[in-house]
Amino acid sequence: MSTKIRQKDKELSSWLIFILPALLVVILLQLYPLIYSLFLVFQDWKLTESPEPKGFIGLWNLINIFKNDVFRRSVVNSLIISGTAVFFELIIGLSLAYLFNKERRLNSIVRTLILLPMVIAPVAAGTLWRMMLNGRAGLVNHILSFINIHGPNWLADPQWSLVSVILLEIWQFTPFVMIISAAAITSIPKSLREAASIDGAGRLMTFKNVDLPLLAPTLALTMIFRVLESLLSLDSIYSLTFGGPGYSTYTLTFFIYNEGLRSFNFGQAAAASWLFMIFTSLCIVWVFRFQNKDK
Amino acid sequence: MELNKSKQHPSQMLITALYYILVVISAFVVLVPIIYLVMNSLKLPRDFLKVPPTFLPEVVTLKHYASLFTKAKTLKYFTNSLTVTSVTTFVTIILGSFAAYGLSRMKLSKHALGMVIFTFLFIRFYPKVTTIMPYFIIMRKLNLLDTVWAVILGHLGITIPFVTWLMLVVYNDLPYSIEEAALVDGATPIQRFLMIIFPMTAPSVASSAILASFMSWNEFLIASSITRRDATVLSIAVASFVSDKGIQWGQMAAMSLIMILPMLLFALVAQKYLVNGLTFGAVKG
Structure with a gap:
């Protein structure tokens, strides 16, 4: 292998052609729209009032958004929904991963079944649970009545509708946590567990002292991924509650969507979404540091 | 035992x-x-x-299925979804794996590679709702509003960075020695990629393709911002029942099922690749 050929192979230009098309896509379809929306943050623009931006208005969009009650409520709702849902997803997902971890036929069938909710389009999962949770004629309250529980009017009640959104989220994305946890559990060296059991550690002790520290990095990453994805989700809320009743299930994403594409209040929507972006960027920086430290 | x-x-x-x-x-x-x-x-x-x-x-x-296919243009929605998903997946796999291979062989400095990976993570997780207004405005200017091409472009912006990110890890793990033989033969980088590398990593390509197609088929946000009537895809059709006055449960259920059934079957058939792709992205990425 002559070093000359190798040297030539390392030349940037010959590889640039591989990257160029994808780079163009990223610039045109991500970078440009992102910069455009940043420009909108400082513009006075409602599409209903004028076809073009009406001009620079400084920080007024940001100031007005903080004064907006619906925005503040949406932020709180988003935090409640994502926090609660991801908490349960992690606990149930990890438990299911342990429960169905052993290689046996029934387990692999169950694992396949559990996967299914995750591949359902969120928008259809929303309509599906809209029918399940219907207060009068829904299946959930019917099943609850078997054990003598008078189910609430899920989607018509401000508090219960929030619970409904959380339940849907858990139903759909616990499988994701299960898959990731199962892979992480399998990668724990058997010798470590054996050593622990020789030392006389019970199952629970082994889990706490051997498994959990090894799983912690994966679980932390999964948690951040899920929180971010859950904050971004719009489709399931759109078809399950449409933010209602009232504003009780408005999430940040739903608020921005409504402000931008239904009220065509572009400036306000851009301001809200950039505030949202700052928060997610911080999370992404954290993920990134975390992954780099790992390597 | x-x-x-x-x-x-x-x-x-x-x-x-x-x-x-x-x-x-x-x-x-x-x-x-x-x-x-x-x-x-x-x-x-x-x-x-x-x-x-x-x-x-x-x-x-x-009768719900019958009226969906006669009164509503369900067949058209279905073909729209199918077109969007297959074109998006195809283009994504080509451009994404090309870019990933290029990035992995460019011998970027640690710092530069870090920046690239950060960009991918950012694109995957920044709130997409930020860019839908610009998309709407861009597509209006390009006169692409309410066409499947607008939806495809919108999806490509998400799927290409995602697949590049997945495949980058795959190509980074591939030992360089495999290509050296071909290098002596004087094969160009493109020949080397198409003849040796791409076929070798077929399972990972399959996983990426599956994830990209799920993303595209199920996507709602972008599609809803740039379609009105002609380019309606299934996700929009399902959502449209919600804002209707007096929900038609039967049709809503039938439409939802039409949308999710292909993906449920697909997931059962290609389960191995789906699981691989998902764990890969989270555990290794």
Whole structure:
């Protein structure tokens, strides 16, 4: 292998052609729209009032958004929904991963079944649970009545509708946590567990002292991924509650969507979404540091 | 371990019983809603208002499906979705794996590679709702509003960075020595990639393709911002039942099922690749 050929192979230009098309896509379809929306943050623009931006208005969009009650409520709702849902997803997902971890036929069938909710389009999962949770004629309250529980009017009640959104989220994305946890559990060296059991550690002790520290990095990453994805989700809320009743299930994403594409209040929507972006960027920086430290 | 099954200790039996109960509960929680959707799509409208509700339809009817395909343009929505998903997936795999291979062989400095990976993570997780207004404005200017091409472009912006990110890890793990032989033969980088590398990493390509196609088929946000009538895809059609006055449960159930059934079957067939792709992205990425 002559070093000359190798040297030539390392030349940037010959590889640039591989990257160029994808780079163009990223610039045109991500970078440009992102910069455009940043420009909108400082513009006075409602599409209903004028076809073009009406001009620079400084920080007024940001100031007005903080004064907006619906925005503040949406932020709180988003935090409640994502926090609660991801908490349960992690606990149930990890438990299911342990429960169905052993290689046996029934387990692999169950694992396949559990996967299914995750591949359902969120928008259809929303309509599906809209029918399940219907207060009068829904299946959930019917099943609850078997054990003598008078189910609430899920989607018509401000508090219960929030619970409904959380339940849907858990139903759909616990499988994701299960898959990731199962892979992480399998990668724990058997010798470590054996050593622990020789030392006389019970199952629970082994889990706490051997498994959990090894799983912690994966679980932390999964948690951040899920929180971010859950904050971004719009489709399931759109078809399950449409933010209602009232504003009780408005999430940040739903608020921005409504402000931008239904009220065509572009400036306000851009301001809200950039505030949202700052928060997610911080999370992404954290993920990134975390992954780099790992390597 | 299986040998002394008949002589199980009582506490062991309790655990076994508990295990089976949990199997049944898991299967129940997952399957009942899905089957309920199927049942609802076959019920007559009067059955929906029954209190207590019935799980099985009293009379099986196909009229919801019939009216979806005759009155509503469901066939068109379906073909739109199919076009968007297949074009998006195809282009994504080509451009994404090309870019990933290029990036992995450019011998970027650690710092530069870090920046690239950060960009991918950022694109995957920044709130997409930020860019839908610019998309709307761009597509209006390009005169692409309400065309499948606008939807495809919108999806490519998400799927290409995602697949590049996945494949980058794959190519980074591939030893350079494999290509050296071809290098001596004087094969160009493109020949080397197409003849040797791409076929070798086929399973990872399959995983990426599956994830990209799921993303595209299920996507709602971008599609809803740039389609009005002609380029309507299934996700929009499903959502449209929600804002309708007096929801038509039967049609809503049927439409939802039309949308999710292909992906459910696809997931069952290609489960291995789906799971690989998902764990890969989270555990290794």
